[in-house]
Amino acid sequence: MKYWRILTTTFILLLVWQFLVYIFNFPKYILPTPWLVFQSLFQNIGLILHQALPTVTETILGLFFGILIGIIAALFLSSFQFAKRWFLPLVIISQSIPTFALAPLFVIWFGYGMFSKIITAIIMLFFPVTSTFYDGLNNTPKDYLHLAKVMHAKPMNVLIKIKFAAALPQLASGLRMAAVIAPIGAVVGEWVGASKGLGFLMLNANARMQIDLMFAVLLVIIVFALLLYYSIDFMLKRLMPWQE
Amino acid sequence: MRISNASFETDNIVYFENLSFDLPINRWTCLLGTSGVGKTSLLKVITEQQQNVSYMAQQDLLMPWLKVIDNVLLGYKLRGEKSKALIAKAENLLENVGLYSKRFAYPHQLSGGMRQRVALARTLMEQKPVVLMDEPFSALDALTRLSMQSLAFELLKDKTILLVTHDPWEALRLGSQILVMAGFPAQLTAVTLPDDEPLRDVTDPELLSHYQHILKLLVGDVI
16 A cells, blocks of 8 residues: 555646646647547557567666676775776766767767667666775775684685675665666667667657657656666565665 | 783874783683773784684674574684584574574564674684673673673683673673773783682672772772
């Protein structure tokens, strides 16, 4: 029963939306009614699902490799002093360049296909993973490390069984952020140059003034992002039963 | 057992220099002192000097991601040792501290007293002859503290203990030797003790004069 609030607010917002369109009499190529969006969603469901497949693939692959790179980068940066001094500025620079500006370059470098979208998603999402996990790795309680020292722990075991484990809650919040960013990365990648995918479909619909279809696609992206977030969240809670 | 030439300084402030003292084998030595005098630092210096010690802190330092049994086995996990016999021994120790039924629970599911009992089992699991304790009972409520002291005293019978504490009663109850750490740089003063052996009865009125004596040593430089 915890979902009734979100359902209620959504329903009220949709009513307000429908109402506003009636009052101001917006033409449907400016703002369609939610009812029209639903109609469009069901009429075009085959097309939308067909175009969702590449986007979902790009998102999942981007998420997987982005997380992997993010974790490795954090381990690298926190394990070696020189790595922190030499590479941390580079990582920060990579985040200060707007991804929207880079995405067209990736299309030129990596082609029109899925690869450039996966790269866009990776660039967008690895940083929250690196940043949160890196903070976690550097904030292991000193007493844990002292205890491990008295126990004559092997350095590798201290890294894996103490530092890594103690940083897992921080890593988890990075992963949750990454789950939200990943679909955005894939769609942005598709906007700047693609022949398939939900981003491509949105641009197409926009160009043809099919605003209702655009909203329908947007709705699907939102549902997908929510599904992704909550399945990651569910998995993380299962993997970390000690986190209440 | 002799601790010799323990020194500690930080930011050019010398907390103590060349402290030497004996720990009677298989007995409790209690170290009393006001806050900030360097008791914890002395323990840390000893952990660096000596190889064969295990350590118990005020915080239980249980790893929240490990189940109780795995926390007891922590030292072996960190050294990369594993065997059926070790698990059996850990289970046996949990039995001794009365937490066998909680062996698959996570630390957050236990009370403070239970957690400190798990920490005691983990300390025993290390099988080191010397145990250094840094106020391990001070975060517990009065009654839990008493029963925890008795349990620790019983289970650590064949260990040489150095216990840092704030509580003169705790020292009088457990100590075969009581050292007061005071001054700057700190010096150690041995306290004369009643003739009977620990565990002493804290309701014994005779202990009161010893308590007063210790208190004077502790706050003497303040008053």
